[in-house]
Amino acid sequence: MTVDHLDPTPLWKQLAAVLRQMIESGKLKPRNPLPSESTLQQEYGVSRGTIRKALADLRADDLIVTIAGRGTFVKPHS
Amino acid sequence: MTVDHLDPTPLWKQLAAVLRQMIESGKLKPRNPLPSESTLQQEYGVSRGTIRKALADLRADDLIVTIAGRGTFVKPHS
DNA sequence: GAGAATTTGTACGTATGTATG
DNA sequence: ACATACATACGTACAAATTCT
Numbered sequence: 001m002t003v004d005h006l007d008p009t010p011l012w013k014q015l016a017a018v019l020r021q022m023i024e025s026g027k028l029k030p031r032n033p034l035p036s037e038s039t040l041q042q043e044y045g046v047s048r049g050t051i052r053k054a055l056a057d058l059r060a061d062d063l064i065v066t067i068a069g070r071g072t073f074v075k076p077h078s
Numbered sequence: 079m080t081v082d083h084l085d086p087t088p089l090w091k092q093l094a095a096v097l098r099q100m101i102e103s104g105k106l107k108p109r110n111p112l113p114s115e116s117t118l119q120q121e122y123g124v125s126r127g128t129i130r131k132a133l134a135d136l137r138a139d140d141l142i143v144t145i146a147g148r149g150t151f152v153k154p155h156s
Numbered sequence: 157g158a159g160a161a162t163t164t165g166t167a168c169g170t171a172t173g174t175a176t177g
Numbered sequence: 178a179c180a181t182a183c184a185t186a187c188g189t190a191c192a193a194a195t196t197c198t
Contacts (some may be wrong), residue, residue, distance in 0.1 A: 047179045069186030147194030
């Protein structure tokens with residue numbers, strides 16, 4: 001799964017979909033850290049702003065938790 | 079009084095405000111030692127760097143004096 | 157005085173937060 | 178969407194100063 005710059009769908013939405021799938025499929029497990037924003041930039045070839053937009057989307061859906069200076073983690077099922 | 083990681087105000091500013099208040103209220107008296115940086119870390123749940131930034135702020139205002147190997151003390155009124 | 161423990165000083169490295177162009 | 182810059186925050190490691198045993 002990756003992101004397509006030619007696809008008219010906003011990159012951040014594409015990326016959010018990819019990450020969402022990784023979480024829901026269990027590839028990323030609860031309490032596990034997501035790759036850092038810097039790493040995600042390299043992996044998906046998009047800017048940090050786009051990364052952060054995607055993360056904000058997942059965060060709004062309570063799928064992840066972000067801690068400054070720490071990282072972003074898959075939210076444990078409460 | 080404590081600090082709130084969700085509050086948008088920088089943690090070091092929040093902590094500086096807390097300590098400042100303890101000094102101005104007389105809860106911490108002149109020549110009295112502040113808790114060590116290690117203790118402050120545990121009490122407020124923030125990193126040492128954040129602690130030191132808060133202390134640096136009070137030091138800049140001449141409210142405290144720090145001595146290496148000894149500790150940090152409330153500055154006596156000159 | 158020796159050695160361990162405690163406290164502050166300094167320097168990195170990494171990660172997120174925010175603002176600007 | 179991208180690039181850049183700086184601020185904020187965490188963590189680690191080691192050095193230096195002081196105190197305690």
